[in-house]
Amino acid sequence: MGTMGFIGLRYMGRFGVCPSRFGSLTLGSRGIPRRAVSALVFRAHGDPAEVLRLEELELPALGETEVKVRMLAAPINPADINMVQGSYAILPSLPAVGGNEGVAEVEEVGAKVDRLKRGDWVVPSDLGSGTWRTVAVCAETSLQRIPNRLPLAMAATLSVNPCTALRMLHDFIPLNPGDFLIQNGANSGVGQSVIQIAASMGVKTINIVRKRPELEALIAQLKALGADHVFTEEDLRKPALNDVFKDAEPRLALNCVGGKATVDMLRHLVNGGTMVTYGGMSRKPVTVPTSALIFRNLNIRGFWVTQWKKDNAHDPSRFDAMLEELAALCRTGRLVSPALSEYPLKDYREALDNAMQPYSSRKQLLVM
């Protein structure tokens, strides 16, 4: 998840397909439907505008270890679109419900559910949950409680991008106040979270964006979030910029682009520095000069928040601690959600259309 862009399928063989979760998708009639569910279903991969349809599904009976939830809001992330198109590395079995992130309220719990109760706010803890729907029945273990005094838009978008940003800032190199990091795709959902969380840590950010219409407005927006420097990819190749980096050599680089823009970013990383790749918007691979590995001892890593969640599934307290840390930043105004446009579920076509526009720094949110 996160700002993936279009990941090649070359390495898919090692993953296979994830089951459609967050309540089973029972499309046939199986006994008497207890309640109708509206959901954005795709029965084939392709252009989201063509393959996604709003359908009425039936809701399965609530099992002993299951929870019935009402979706409150769910964003449209780039990875969601790639998953519908069939270009994401992890694909659900079809038919499937779209969407992988969102916030829901617990309406009813099975007899053996003990960690969740009616009224709790929850987010899915894995991919393939199908959040673009009104109601779901799902395993207690597939849900993670989230502090429910957050603004709805924040709660709906907290568990992927801000979690990705937080983990990349905490888990790769120790960052101290005054240290610098550099990131590309700085206006992405993750990028905006990185700027704000880094600022809360006293870590300074050098932010790279693509040249675009209304660049000045974007620069002002990112600086308002706490960005120390904002440059375009073209700026990064100008010798004049070397002065900036003389006293601000970044120790960490965060990459969601790939290709030439990433090579240019690597050039400014301190010897011994680490670059973490979490997306590939350019659809180009990460190319590292041999000399940068040998003589500059760069460390090239990757991060996928879904894997972090899987690896920590045995200890939900780690997930709790992460969400609580982010919620605390939200409550004190140090972390705000990206600019959002809200749409009722029935207006999903317009929302998808806007989500697929280039240079968009706004996130589209479906509100159920």
Added chain:
Amino acid sequence: MGTMGFIGLRYMGRFGVCPSRFGSLTLGSRGIPRRAVSALVFRAHGDPAEVLRLEELELPALGETEVKVRMLAAPINPADINMVQGSYAILPSLPAVGGNEGVAEVEEVGAKVDRLKRGDWVVPSDLGSGTWRTVAVCAETSLQRIPNRLPLAMAATLSVNPCTALRMLHDFIPLNPGDFLIQNGANSGVGQSVIQIAASMGVKTINIVRKRPELEALIAQLKALGADHVFTEEDLRKPALNDVFKDAEPRLALNCVGGKATVDMLRHLVNGGTMVTYGGMSRKPVTVPTSALIFRNLNIRGFWVTQWKKDNAHDPSRFDAMLEELAALCRTGRLVSPALSEYPLKDYREALDNAMQPYSSRKQLLVM
């Protein structure tokens, strides 16, 4: 050092130039020469056959903290050639004496030298030493003692390639008996050391070489050293090979090639595995699919034994321990030097010519 191939100069700005060491190169007449030194000098970068000349130099007086050594033997490594050509990332100031590795015997020590004594065998501890000469005066701190009951050829070639191999096997991931690693350029000096040291640890090796004349003889040679599997780059792309990797997923990959061959090797690395780059024979960069970083959590690193030596210069006991570990493997026959051709210093042209032949698995050794 090691099997570098031709490293681009793009990242050179961060290193600058290393001084000519291992005795100063005094080309003018400064007082009465105490003794003549024969040395292979280059006064400009270019084709080694053209720019290298055997010259008589004068030897400076021995300082209090200096040591006078007589060179016994020095190899011609790919990095030495690149340094003469001017294509290596670290270049000496000119004029300079060629050669960076070799074994010497201590003949005389200054009044304040306490770590070395007459008769000790020593190797240079940094680049730019200029080992292609008969005699040198150099700082005690620029020398490292080496066990002197080793065969001469082994002693002369122990401090770069076998040290590179040993460190890459020890310092990146824990390797247990039965684990697999994969390496390309497996017939290089480092590659042959990796095979032998890994075998002594019970670690199995999958070795990739380029298709070449007399491939069968090379495969037999590497298997005799302890290689478990030897494949060509073309073999690596055949689906049939997937069966081999089913029970032998390598956790570590060692790369001295770059380009397509390296992408092919990465495909076989286990999820979460590490690739260490120590050379770039293809002159192409290391290209990593974005998905391999994100979804397979590969870790892309680099290693340069010269940097390891610099980083550990404050504690010569670490260098001692490394050389002792290698010497022990030599004494028990578990580590042998690569096939060598020996030349007197005056026949350096023939030695250089042979060192620059493609597909050579023999090392050329100048014996003084």
